[in-house]
Amino acid sequence: MDRGRRALMLGAVGASAVISIRPALAQTAASVSNCEIPVPDPGRAGNYIALDGTVVPRNTPFAVPPPGRPFTGEEVKQAMRGGWLPGTNFYSNRAYMQYIRRLQRGTSGFTCFASMQMPNR
Amino acid sequence: MRYRTLLKIGPVGFRIGSDWRAPIAALDDLYRDYPRPDSDIADFTVRLFAARWWRRFLRPSVMIGGDYTIPDAAPLPLSMGLLAAEMGMNLQMALGHRRYLLVHASAVERDGRALLMTGMSGAGKSTLAALLTARGWRLMGDEFALIDPETGLVHAFPRLISLKNRAIDEVHSALPGGRVGPMLADTPKGDLRHLVPDARAIEAMMRPATPALLLFPAFGHALAERPVGRAETFVRLTQASTNFVLLGESGFTALSHLVNSVPVRAIDYPDTPGAIALVDRLWETLA
Amino acid sequence: MPVDLGELIALYHRPSARTHLVGSPVPEILDALGEEAMDTQQLLDALQRRYALDDADPQALAARLAELESVGLIRRA
Numbered sequence: 081m082d083r084g085r086r087a088l089m090l091g092a093v094g095a096s097a098v099i100s101i102r103p104a105l106a107q108t109a110a111s112v113s114n115c116e117i118p119v120p121d122p123g124r125a126g127n128y129i130a131l132d133g134t135v136v137p138r139n140t141p142f143a144v145p146p147p148g149r150p151f152t153g154e155e156v157k158q159a160m161r162g163g164w165l166p167g168t169n170f171y172s173n174r175a176y177m178q179y180i181r182r183l184q185r186g187t188s189g190f191t192c193f194a195s196m197q198m199p200n201r
Numbered sequence: 202m203r204y205r206t207l208l209k210i211g212p213v214g215f216r217i218g219s220d221w222r223a224p225i226a227a228l229d230d231l232y233r234d235y236p237r238p239d240s241d242i243a244d245f246t247v248r249l250f251a252a253r254w255w256r257r258f259l260r261p262s263v264m265i266g267g268d269y270t271i272p273d274a275a276p277l278p279l280s281m282g283l284l285a286a287e288m289g290m291n292l293q294m295a296l297g298h299r300r301y302l303l304v305h306a307s308a309v310e311r312d313g314r315a316l317l318m319t320g321m322s323g324a325g326k327s328t329l330a331a332l333l334t335a336r337g338w339r340l341m342g343d344e345f346a347l348i349d350p351e352t353g354l355v356h357a358f359p360r361l362i363s364l365k366n367r368a369i370d371e372v373h374s375a376l377p378g379g380r381v382g383p384m385l386a387d388t389p390k391g392d393l394r395h396l397v398p399d400a401r402a403i404e405a406m407m408r409p410a411t412p413a414l415l416l417f418p419a420f421g422h423a424l425a426e427r428p429v430g431r432a433e434t435f436v437r438l439t440q441a442s443t444n445f446v447l448l449g450e451s452g453f454t455a456l457s458h459l460v461n462s463v464p465v466r467a468i469d470y471p472d473t474p475g476a477i478a479l480v481d482r483l484w485e486t487l488a
Numbered sequence: 489m490p491v492d493l494g495e496l497i498a499l500y501h502r503p504s505a506r507t508h509l510v511g512s513p514v515p516e517i518l519d520a521l522g523e524e525a526m527d528t529q530q531l532l533d534a535l536q537r538r539y540a541l542d543d544a545d546p547q548a549l550a551a552r553l554a555e556l557e558s559v560g561l562i563r564r565a
Contacts, residue, residue, distance in 0.1 A: 088513050088539035090548040097514045097552060099496070100559050101439045101507040103446040116275040152275060154389055192273040432496035432509055439507070446505075453500040453507055457491040 117189035118150040119176050131171065133178025144172040153192045156180060202248060208290075209238040211347065211358040211406050212300070215290055216243035220251050221261065224282030231283075231361055231382050231397050235406075245269075245297060247289035252276060265289045269296035281385050284393060287361060294345055294358075295443040301347035301356060302448055302455040305441040308341035308355055309333045310405075314413035314488055315355045316480070317346050317463075319441045325420045325476065328368040331396055332473055333480070335375040340402040341410065350448065350455035353462065354409035359402045361395035369394045371473060413488040415465045418476065422469035426479060429465045464488070490515065504560045517552060518561065525565035528553065 091097060120127055120135045127135045128143035136143045151165055156177075159165045164173045183190045202218025204225040209215075219225050248266040251257040262276035263285040269292055277285045294303060306319035307330035316338070318326045327343040334340045341357035348355055361382060364372050369392065372379070382395035417429060417437065429437075438456055439445045445452045464487040470476035491498040496509040513535075520534045532549055535541060556562045 085538060085540040088516055088535065088541055090513055090535075090541065090543050090545060090552060093548055093551040095551075096555060097511045098555055098559050098561070099436065099509040101436070101446070101509070115271070115273040117273065150275070152389065189273055191271060430495055431493040432498075435493055435498055436509065445507075449505045450500050450502065453491075453498070457493075457498055460493060461491070 115153045115192035116150040117153065117156055117180055117183075117192050119147055119179050119189075121188040123188075129172075129175040129179050131175050131178065133175060133180070133182045135179070144175045147172070147176065150189070151176070151180075156193065202250070207238045207241055207243060208232055209236060210290075210360055211342075211356055213245070213294070213298070213358065214238045214243040215245050215247060215293070216241065217247045217249070217286055217289070219249040219263075219282070219286075220257050221249070221263070221279055221282060223279065224249055224263070224286050227283040227382065228286055231380070231395065234397075234400065234403055236403075245290070245293035247286060247293060249282060249285055249289065265292065267293050269293050271296070277388075281388055283382055283395065284385055284388055287363070287395070290360065291344060298444060299447055301349055302452050303442055303444050304346045304348060304438060305344070305443065306346040307343040308346040308357070308410075309338040310341050310357075310410040311338050311484070313410055315341060315346075315410035316414045316416065316484060316488070317355065317412055318416045318418055319346075319438070320417045320419065324418050325368075325470075325473070326418065327362050327364060328372065328473065329418060329476055329480070331362050331364065331368075331372045331379075332375050332477060334399060334402070336477070339405050340398050348412070348455050348459060349409065350451035352409070353412070353455065353458050355412050356409045357402070357406050359398040359406055361397060363390075364394050364396055366391045372396060412459060412463045414484055415459075415463050416480070416483070417465070417467040419467070419469050420476075421471065423471055424475045424479060425469040426466050426483065429467050431460050431465075434465045435460045499561070501561060506560070508559055508561065510561075513552060514556065514561075517549075517556070521562065 124135050128138055128140055128145055130136045130140060130143045147167060155165055159177060165176055168176065180193055183193050203220060204222050205218045206225050206229055207216055217228060246267050249263045250266055252264045256262055261279035263279055263282050264276045265274055265285050265288055267289055304319060306317045307326040308315050308317050309330050318329055320326060330340060330343045340359055342359050343362045344360060345358050346355050347358050380397040385393045435456060445456060466483055468479055496511050497515050499508050499510060520531060520538060528546055528550055532544060532546055536544055557564060
């Protein structure tokens, strides 16, 4: 019955058979610039950062004051590998890193943070 | 802008404007043997400017701008103005160039055929390219290889070669006569020094070559080589290309042709002499 | 148009200007669909006529089709 047909497997339901190529824009930013990430973004300067990374008013309990200056991409990358952001302690490091991890496209610092995560960086 | 200069590197012309004289003077000095652009119609403009007027004088810091900019870019101190200019040119190419497919790779040529080396920052593409020029290879570029979608040829784009940290002394030993720029200590990428491409590279700047071997080098491991499948090569090159998506179908065609026509190896190396020997052997047998 | 890269096939999808790398059984599915609209069972039958299918599971085929639809390579008629 089999007229010499080639074997074909449809594959498992959960498997994937397509790799889509995404623009390497974030990698561009990394290789051509030293970029920085302000905490919080300039539009919300003066606010404090809660331990979960949200931006909160000044006197919110358990929130930490903002750092004096933006962090560079290199500093954040090093902190992501298990170091600490400069000038921080356990709590402020955690708060700032959570803020950074929550950055959305359009917020100051997002492109810098995204570029830190590209494999070729 | 107060101070300006024009540069032509391979097929691309740049106009560079600056609020300070020093970076322009450095460019004019290091690129002095390059042919002058024919007119002042530049493909791209780079602007080195002060974020606030007093930043021209007080702890002067250079913001990088031009036809294309990216958000969140941090300024560099004026002492690194030359680096800012080079980064500015990279930025214009990365975001705006569409004539050729750009691959983040170094390229050197021998007998009309080119060796391309691509990979992560720090893998050694620039260092190996510089060292190969001491052994008879012509430098085509250390940052971007320009692939013509219509012909498949690689075109030279020989900017100043960026050498970092240990590579600075290593290359100086191999090329004692090489012209270098100022020593820039503590840049975001460590100590950095630019090497000017030699007379041969400048003279041959407009001569393309046929890609003949593609390597993915990785520094810091025991000497090894392995073949890389075409699908893996294709994906890795899309990650190393800043304008693959922008170019649409012609980018796809150029990359497919490159992947299907050139042998590819991943090489690991613990030191540069080992790498050079491996490169020579692979070129002999595969290119 | 599709470019054979050994383990995978590279496709440039003009309408979306996107590049995808696809592995078996995607090229075979796209080829069997051709220009026609079919339902899952018809497609499964077409594939079985052309190939020796070890795992002729409509759910597996539906999963492949869902993925192709999500990247825009096929459209539900």
